[in-house]
Amino acid sequence: MNDYIALIRRMPSPDNEAGFAGDLAAALQAHESPLVFFHGDGIDALPELAAAGPGAGSAVDYCICKTSLERRSGAGAPAPAGRVATLVTFYQAVHSARRIDSLGLGGCFCCRPQHRRQVEDGSNPLLLEIGFAPASMRQRRETLEMALGAAALELDAAVLFHGQGLAHLAGDAARGWAQITDFGLLGMYAQADRRISGSQIAVQTVDAARAADLRARAGTILIL
Amino acid sequence: MPAERKLALDGGEIALDPDGHLVDPDDWSEPVAEEMARLDGLELCDLRWWLIRFVRAHYGAYGMPPLMRVAVKAMRRDVGPEDASSRTLYRLFPDGPIREACRYGGLPKPESCI
Numbered sequence: 001m002n003d004y005i006a007l008i009r010r011m012p013s014p015d016n017e018a019g020f021a022g023d024l025a026a027a028l029q030a031h032e033s034p035l036v037f038f039h040g041d042g043i044d045a046l047p048e049l050a051a052a053g054p055g056a057g058s059a060v061d062y063c064i065c066k067t068s069l070e071r072r073s074g075a076g077a078p079a080p081a082g083r084v085a086t087l088v089t090f091y092q093a094v095h096s097a098r099r100i101d102s103l104g105l106g107g108c109f110c111c112r113p114q115h116r117r118q119v120e121d122g123s124n125p126l127l128l129e130i131g132f133a134p135a136s137m138r139q140r141r142e143t144l145e146m147a148l149g150a151a152a153l154e155l156d157a158a159v160l161f162h163g164q165g166l167a168h169l170a171g172d173a174a175r176g177w178a179q180i181t182d183f184g185l186l187g188m189y190a191q192a193d194r195r196i197s198g199s200q201i202a203v204q205t206v207d208a209a210r211a212a213d214l215r216a217r218a219g220t221i222l223i224l
Numbered sequence: 225m226p227a228e229r230k231l232a233l234d235g236g237e238i239a240l241d242p243d244g245h246l247v248d249p250d251d252w253s254e255p256v257a258e259e260m261a262r263l264d265g266l267e268l269c270d271l272r273w274w275l276i277r278f279v280r281a282h283y284g285a286y287g288m289p290p291l292m293r294v295a296v297k298a299m300r301r302d303v304g305p306e307d308a309s310s311r312t313l314y315r316l317f318p319d320g321p322i323r324e325a326c327r328y329g330g331l332p333k334p335e336s337c338i
Contacts, residue, residue: 067337087337145337152291152338179286183294 001096002061004031006103007222008042008049009142013107020109024049027101027111028060035097037090038082039065040142042103043072050081063089068142087149094220095124104223105132105139126150126157127218133167140168143224144176151185158187160214161203166190169199177201189214233259243333245326252330260328268328272316274303279325289322289334 004027012020028034038046043064050062062082069077069084078084094100103109128147134140150157159180161169168174169190180186181202190203191211206214215221228247229240233256239247244260246252257276261268268276278298282290290298292310300308310321317324326334 065337067335071335148291149337152293154293175285176287179282179288179290179294183297185291185294 002033002035002093003096003098004028004034005090005093005097005100006034006036006109007090007100008036008038008045008103009224010041010103010105010107011045012103012109016108020103021049023109023111024101027099031099033059033061035061035063035090035093036082037063037065037085037093038068039087039090039146040068040139043068043080045103046082047080065090067145071138087146088153091149091153091155094126094222100220100222102223105130105134105143106223110223123156124219125217126155127214127221128157128159128224129215129221130159130161130165130168130224131163133164137173140173141176143168146222146224147177147180147186151180158189158214158218160189160191160206160211162191162211166192169201169203174199174201177203231256231259231263241333243327245333246330249330249332256330257328271303271312272325272328274299275313275316275321275325276329278302279322280329280331283326283329283331289326289331292322295322 006024006027011017024036028036036049046062046064063085064079064082066084066086069079101109101111128150130143134143147157147159169177177188178201181188188201188203189206189211191208192205193207195205228242229244231238231240238251238256241247246256258268261272266272275295278295279289282288282294292313295313296308296310299312313321323334323336326332
């Protein structure tokens with residue numbers, strides 16, 4: 001079981017690069033069995049992070065998403081470092097980890113030194129926050145796959161789109177998200193002042209107060 | 225690199241990729257699916273056809289094949305609750321129900337993160 005997870009979905013943005021390596025190194029050293037999971041464009045960061053991380057013999061488990069790797073390097077490609085895994089590995093670890101940090105599409109490492117909130121009934125509702133627009137069809141697809149992974153494992157999870165992240169719901173390219181609401185796979189919310197124009201997806205529009213409530217109720221928040 | 229394969233049907237040839245999926249989705253038809261299954265020693269019964277058509281419809285609507293739990297739910301709705309389960313789907317296509325339904329349905333090999 002992993003007590004700490006860092007989800008890496010892209011390289012840190014230039015503004016955040018300096019602090020990112022230090023924050024991550026500190027988090028890895030503070031935990032006994034950390035997992036660093038590389039997904040999507042985060043694969044680009046793997047060689048550098050694995051080289052800069054704790055040395056040989058450390059307990060850091062570097063995992064790279066199989067599908068993300070195959071999209072970039074072809075079927076059966078070996079991991080440049082660490083081991084190949086799937087979102088099953090990631091979400092199983094999410095269930096037991098005491099702390100989860102994420103480097104999402106915004107390029108900022110969301111570092112939470114406090115332990116995640118313990119929900120009174122022992123459940124661990126998961127909230128996937130999407131606040132940045134996809135820069136490519138691949139980023140769009142891979143963000144959706146994070147949500148579908150939680151849905152496939154029937155996790156107690158919801159998705160909250162806000163700010164530039166609302167772009168994921170616009171246009172024909174967004175139709176993949178519609179299966180989540182059409183089949184009731186996950187809760188899906190969009191923080192917006194009004195119904196999103198141009199979107200055919202039955203996402204529930206919420207105001208800032210309701211969005212804050214969703215965040216407060218979550219046991220774990222992943223910044224995608 | 226593994227070679228492309230050919231499926232002979234009605235005097236013509238249809239290209240298959242090394243995984244046995246149609247290179248050109250427009251080459252698909254139900255007789256093509258029947259021939260692919262015949263070569264695999266498989267009979268496409270009503271229930272197998274139901275899954276193939278459901279996966280094709282889902283792909284058309286959402287741009288990707290369904291999750292297993294979605295297929296099971298739809299089976300419960302369309303076919304009946306008695307046998308609707310992932311176990312039943314695996315009995316239909318032991319090598320992976322969704323993946324094989326995609327192959328016989330003329331769809332690309334699914335990319336799965338699970």
